[in-house]
Amino acid sequence: RSYGKIDEELFDDLEEILVTADVGINTTMEIIDRLKNRVKEEKISEPDKVRELLKEEIKKIMEESEGDNKLKIGSSPTVILMVGVNGVGKTTTIGKLSYNFKKQGKKVIIAAGDTFRAAAIEQLEEWSNRSGADFVKHSEGADPAAVIFDGIQAAKARKADVLICDTAGRLHNKKNLMNELSKIFRVVNSEFPEAEKEVLLVLDATTGQNAISQAKVFKEVCDITGVVLTKLDGTAKGGVVIALQSELGLPVKLVGIGEKIDDLQEFNVEDFVEAIFD
Amino acid sequence: MVFESLSEKLQNALGKLRSKGKLTEKDVDTALREVRLALLEADVNFRVVKDFVKRVKERAIGSEVMESLTPGQQVIKIVNEELTILMGERESKLNIASTPPTIILMCGLQGAGKTTTAGKLANNLLKQNKRPLLVACDIYRPAAIKQLEVVGERVGVPVFTMGDRNNPVDIAKAAIEYGKKNNNDIIIIDTAGRLHIDDDLMEELENIYSAVNPHEVLLVVDAMTGQDAVNVAETFNDRLEITGVILTKLDGDARGGAALSIRSVTKKPIKFVGMGEKLDQLEPFHPDRMASRILGM
Numbered sequence A: 001r002s003y004g005k006i007d008e009e010l011f012d013d014l015e016e017i018l019v020t021a022d023v024g025i026n027t028t029m030e031i032i033d034r035l036k037n038r039v040k041e042e043k044i045s046e047p048d049k050v051r052e053l054l055k056e057e058i059k060k061i062m063e064e065s066e067g068d069n070k071l072k073i074g075s076s077p078t079v080i081l082m083v084g085v086n087g088v089g090k091t092t093t094i095g096k097l098s099y100n101f102k103k104q105g106k107k108v109i110i111a112a113g114d115t116f117r118a119a120a121i122e123q124l125e126e127w128s129n130r131s132g133a134d135f136v137k138h139s140e141g142a143d144p145a146a147v148i149f150d151g152i153q154a155a156k157a158r159k160a161d162v163l164i165c166d167t168a169g170r171l172h173n174k175k176n177l178m179n180e181l182s183k184i185f186r187v188v189n190s191e192f193p194e195a196e197k198e199v200l201l202v203l204d205a206t207t208g209q210n211a212i213s214q215a216k217v218f219k220e221v222c223d224i225t226g227v228v229l230t231k232l233d234g235t236a237k238g239g240v241v242i243a244l245q246s247e248l249g250l251p252v253k254l255v256g257i258g259e260k261i262d263d264l265q266e267f268n269v270e271d272f273v274e275a276i277f278d
Numbered sequence B: 001m002v003f004e005s006l007s008e009k010l011q012n013a014l015g016k017l018r019s020k021g022k023l024t025e026k027d028v029d030t031a032l033r034e035v036r037l038a039l040l041e042a043d044v045n046f047r048v049v050k051d052f053v054k055r056v057k058e059r060a061i062g063s064e065v066m067e068s069l070t071p072g073q074q075v076i077k078i079v080n081e082e083l084t085i086l087m088g089e090r091e092s093k094l095n096i097a098s099t100p101p102t103i104i105l106m107c108g109l110q111g112a113g114k115t116t117t118a119g120k121l122a123n124n125l126l127k128q129n130k131r132p133l134l135v136a137c138d139i140y141r142p143a144a145i146k147q148l149e150v151v152g153e154r155v156g157v158p159v160f161t162m163g164d165r166n167n168p169v170d171i172a173k174a175a176i177e178y179g180k181k182n183n184n185d186i187i188i189i190d191t192a193g194r195l196h197i198d199d200d201l202m203e204e205l206e207n208i209y210s211a212v213n214p215h216e217v218l219l220v221v222d223a224m225t226g227q228d229a230v231n232v233a234e235t236f237n238d239r240l241e242i243t244g245v246i247l248t249k250l251d252g253d254a255r256g257g258a259a260l261s262i263r264s265v266t267k268k269p270i271k272f273v274g275m276g277e278k279l280d281q282l283e284p285f286h287p288d289r290m291a292s293r294i295l296g297m
């Protein structure tokens, strides 16, 4: 669709694009306001240019944390803690990630910190088989912090480069479950002080504005260092991560684009922004 | 979470205007702007909100509101009524076949809660003295079959599986035969999570559908879903003709606007809501409560 001139209709359509991509109406209105200012200040007169400016505005937000979009892997050992609400893709992402590390020749251990959900341990064990990572588990119903403790001991003893810890899905408004997570986090910090730490909040791209509430609470409890945006192979755009970056300073580090072991990519701002306008 | 409720905002916006005398159309627009924002914040789909606000406006500029002494309350009443109508007016039950077995097909996106909800439904029906059978048709997700077996064991319901080397269509057919022989009056088929745009997997689901002719096709949807809910629901409904929706994870703090989006594009009832991970945490759906929740009131 092409526009004859820059008018409210054009801005309304841009608003629709952003809201439909789950950017959220508040963040959308802020971005559109900034856009309108720029159009005025820079005396833009071509409607097509406005869309490009809008893309630039979003990129600017997402690039605020330049350099933070990469996992802090390098100096080993590294501990990665995978957290998030139910069903977002934590366990699957661990499978993909450990496969990536194995391909780079790293020694990887996976710890089965979800002792709650039916067959969660078996699911993760299958992923450890596929990726060729070592696997540390207890039985169903065991204390997850104890599993992670054992994972850390194993990582030290076997001189692993990376320890990846699965955790049970939990809704952020469940006090007791968040306390349990806080305990896991404390164990990682106290038992493995020398390790580099990544605490990744896994977020399903189909999620709407609730993601903001999720991120706030998880960040408070366990110091999130980045976001994994999964299921981007669907039609959802995951636009809420713009608010996570701008309001909470949380960078997206990885994206999931399928259920297979190699369906994991580094976050690419350009691709992300283009996809919103597709 | 601090939340300045919508009803308060509307009261404020319209209450002040009231002192000027009669409300104008512009006053109503101001109030409806708040409604629009609340619905969008609650993840109701952009288009659905647009239509909704238009409908409410038509009613709200009617004389009974404009001249009422409590215009704020009138507008809220209209919004709530319209929402409740859109949500489906009353609780809707499971379709039980007159000649058993009743066949229920579960479907939905990855991670929505199908397997857990299949277990919850089985548990629920068992308590009503039915003899449910769970069927493992997810041959893809690692340990999906095991998960259903554990769930079945927890609620004390048998699980039919043929491992992951058989076609889900064949598994479903064999399960029906097995269920009939074993006097199971309800057969609940768990399927793999799939994207609505995954043509092969959607075709597989259509094939299961034609093979077993289900009485219920339940689309399982995560209450945290955002704007994409309409695309998902519309596609599943087009390809399968769903009979109802189950909204999961409502024990969270999501406002659940997806419920409204899905209702409005499919016109199919929401039959149950998931209120936790435990297998007895399935509840009937209350349209009026959902309407208030979406509005943040």
Ligand SMILES: Nc1nc2c(ncn2[C@@H]2O[C@H](COP(=O)(O)OP(=O)(O)OP(=O)(O)O)[C@@H](O)[C@H]2O)c(=O)[nH]1
Residues within 6 Å of the ligand: A084, A085, A086, A087, A088, A089, A090, A091, A092, A093, A114, A117, A120, A167, A168, A169, A170, A202, A230, A231, A232, A233, A234, A255, A256, A257, A258, A259, A263, B110, B111, B141, B193, B195
């Ligand atoms: N299409 C798609 N599906 C994905 C992706 N990542 C994960 N999934 C699927 O999402 C579903 C849930 O994934 P899990 O890894 O079990 O999610 P989880 O967060 O560990 O779930 P819980 O432990 O139950 O909280 C599975 O069916 C996965 O195959 C992705 O990037 N794209």
Ligand SMILES: Nc1nc2c(ncn2[C@@H]2O[C@H](COP(=O)(O)OP(=O)(O)OP(=O)(O)O)[C@@H](O)[C@H]2O)c(=O)[nH]1
Residues within 6 Å of the ligand: A086, A087, A117, A169, A171, B108, B109, B110, B111, B112, B113, B114, B115, B116, B117, B138, B141, B144, B191, B192, B193, B194, B220, B248, B249, B250, B251, B252, B273, B274, B275, B276, B277
């Ligand atoms: N809090 C909460 N969690 C739920 C609810 N329903 C399901 N879950 C959780 O959501 C996650 C995914 O549930 P599953 O039943 O595995 O979902 P699924 O749709 O079968 O997933 P796939 O088979 O991978 O597509 C699990 O952690 C469940 O425990 C609910 O109503 N409330």
Ligand SMILES: [K+]
Residues within 6 Å of the ligand: A086, A087, A088, A204, B110, B111, B112, B222
């Ligand atoms: K989900």
Ligand SMILES: [Mg+2]
Residues within 6 Å of the ligand: A090, A091, A092, A114, A120, A166, A167, A168, A169
């Ligand atoms: Mg998991």
Ligand SMILES: [Mg+2]
Residues within 6 Å of the ligand: B114, B115, B116, B138, B144, B190, B191, B192, B193
């Ligand atoms: Mg399942």
